[in-house]
Amino acid sequence: MQQQAYKNIVAAALAEDVGFGDRTTASIFTAQEGEGFIVTREAGVVAGLQVAAEVFAQVNPEVHFQTELADGDSIEPGDKLAFLAGPLAGILTGERVALNFLQRLSGIATATRDAVERVAGSGATVTDTRKTTPGLRVLEKYAVRAGGGENHRFNLFDMVLIKDNHIRGAGSISAAVRRVKQRCGFTVKIEVEAGTLKEVQEALQCGVDVIMLDNMRTEEMSAAVHLINKKALVEASGGITREKLAAVASTGVDLISLGYLTYAAGALDFALQIGG
Numbered sequence: 001m002q003q004q005a006y007k008n009i010v011a012a013a014l015a016e017d018v019g020f021g022d023r024t025t026a027s028i029f030t031a032q033e034g035e036g037f038i039v040t041r042e043a044g045v046v047a048g049l050q051v052a053a054e055v056f057a058q059v060n061p062e063v064h065f066q067t068e069l070a071d072g073d074s075i076e077p078g079d080k081l082a083f084l085a086g087p088l089a090g091i092l093t094g095e096r097v098a099l100n101f102l103q104r105l106s107g108i109a110t111a112t113r114d115a116v117e118r119v120a121g122s123g124a125t126v127t128d129t130r131k132t133t134p135g136l137r138v139l140e141k142y143a144v145r146a147g148g149g150e151n152h153r154f155n156l157f158d159m160v161l162i163k164d165n166h167i168r169g170a171g172s173i174s175a176a177v178r179r180v181k182q183r184c185g186f187t188v189k190i191e192v193e194a195g196t197l198k199e200v201q202e203a204l205q206c207g208v209d210v211i212m213l214d215n216m217r218t219e220e221m222s223a224a225v226h227l228i229n230k231k232a233l234v235e236a237s238g239g240i241t242r243e244k245l246a247a248v249a250s251t252g253v254d255l256i257s258l259g260y261l262t263y264a265a266g267a268l269d270f271a272l273q274i275g276g
Contacts, residue, residue, distance in 0.1 A: 048105035060090025112147025
């Protein structure tokens with residue numbers, strides 16, 4: 001992930017938390033130096049180390065931040081993620097913002113790794129959705145990749161995804177696809193949401209690239225995969241929990257998109273320990 005992708009996000013987070021200054025730290029410390037480690041209290045997958053490093057770099061460039069692990073690594077309670085040394089004021093002022101980024105992104109990476117492992121061997125790819133925290137999408141989608149998943153479209157411009165409300169407004173799948181092809185031409189991939197086998201058949205007849213099976217039972221998914229017969233990529237979406245992942249993957253779908261990776265992932269518990 002390029003630094004420019006998160007530099008402004010970090011600046012905004014620091015402006016929110018630090019404001020005009022850290023009253024507590026500034027009152028206690030002046031030029032004192034110190035060192036410490038960021039450690040994990042939970043098992044999982046780490047993500048966001050470079051973002052945490054950027055926090056301290058913006059607070060005080062004299063703070064030395066050395067990673068002990070890499071994003072995507074598995075971690076166990078007590079593991080050291082990074083070593084910090086330098087002005088104590090800078091370390092303590094940046095502590096909470098850095099930990100907030102780490103705990104959020106590592107929670108997403110951990111949830112993603114769990115999902116990927118549950119479908120291992122099936123051939124299905126786990127992807128995220130656009131159900132992300134406003135302003136943090138680039139980081140949250142990065143965390144999904146760190147956990148071993150793939151990104152679905154990043155924004156509305158990336159590709160065409162015709163959903164149920166588009167279909168209702170246009171009158172039918174065929175009408176919606178026809179309008180898209182007239183406007184966008186042949187260079188843009190088109191995905192259509194289908195909730196029934198009849199809608200799957202209609203989408204197939206329109207020659208779309210991806211068909212999303214929305215909130216279907218696994219038996220219906222299997223029938224849809226058979227009907228599509230590799231004429232389009234098949235995505236399963238809607239109401240898929242951790243417990244249902246293996247069954248969904250066994251239907252033969254190509255993609256499984258999971259909103260919970262970003263909107264419902266828990267945060268891992270990290271701490272900064274001064275003095276090692």
